[in-house]
Amino acid sequence: MLKNIEKKRNVLLKNYCTFKIGGKAKIIYFPKNNDELIELLNKKNKLFILGNGSNILFPDSRFETPIICTKKLNKMFVQGDCVFCEAGASLFELCMFCQKHGLSGFEKLYGIPATVGGAIVMNAGAFGEEICSKLKSFKIFKKNGEIIEKKNFRYAYRKGPVEDDEILLSAIFKLKKEKKSKILNEMMEIFQKRKTLQPYNYPSAGSVFKRGENFLPAKLIDEWGLKGLKVGGACVSDKHAGFIINIKNASSNDVKKLIEEIERNASQHGFVFEKEIKVLK
Ligand SMILES: Cc1cc2nc3c(=O)[nH]c(=O)nc-3n(C[C@H](O)[C@H](O)[C@H](O)COP(=O)(O)OP(=O)(O)OC[C@H]3O[C@@H](n4cnc5c(N)ncnc54)[C@H](O)[C@@H]3O)c2cc1C
CATH class of the missing domain: 3.30.43.10 (Uridine Diphospho-n-acetylenolpyruvylglucosamine Reductase, domain 2)
Known part of the structure; x- marks a missing residue:
């Protein structure tokens, strides 16, 4: 009920x-x-x-x-070198869980503040690794009420195999056995790298724009001198120009105006930036 x-x-x-x-x-x-x-x-x-x-x-x-x-849907268990988990499980916890079981594959994703569902939908990735490359199968709910398991699927950069009208329920990942200490060391190294490269001390939604085919928005935003640019409480991060950070009670409109300003600069330089973050109405 x-x-x-x-x-x-x-x-x-x-x-x-x-x-x-x-x-x-x-x-x-x-x-x-x-x-x-x-x-x-x-x-x-x-x-x-x-x-x-x-x-x-x-x-x-x-x-x-x-x-x-989905956050209360967070069961996970290991079967051999595979791990099952529900959509709302935290990616942080999944990484730790796999490390404890000596399963390698998620080290580079450690530190992405996602649920497993959100990470698969976005095909979250970092340092050359993408979550969908470890995916064996997943279950989805379709709008017509059907629940199906998918074993053959396609994914692309920041575009997972879940369609807009589908809800991801759970997933099974295939990983590799590895020494627990080796996995832990790599996870800690990656986490340290993230903290050095990204503005973890301010609220944000990660990189605002997707990487282009032959350009990196963060690099261009930096070259155009937009680091530190502010609208209201929103600011282009000094640490990583791809991040917009909320420095002081930013509104959604502050962020949108800042995005528009960056897009205007991109267009003046002959680029089109595609948003990675989902801007809701
Ligand atoms: C500090 C920081 C660092 C980040 N670093 C990275 C990084 O290194 N790499 C990277 O790829 N991203 C990064 N991100 C962005 C973000 O963490 C990822 O996009 C992540 O995958 C989003 O997961 P989520 O659970 O928060 O999804 P949400 O933001 O809650 O949702 C994202 C989209 O997925 C949909 N969705 C969520 N769950 C489901 C489901 N079960 N079924 C169907 N649709 C669903 C939502 O409707 C929404 O459209 C970072 C963000 C921050 C704040």
């Missing part, structure tokens, strides 16, 4: 995303098992699926679309 599913009304969205920006949401559901999730998906036509909110810019205005937050 929908009424038994945990929910919160009129909640501030800035508490549900890493940008710490956003107006109020009408309702957020927190299903705690697959049955509750499926029940919600079957009953609600229009909804928004939220993972850890680390690639999202919510609007300042009220968000009327019901939200389903």
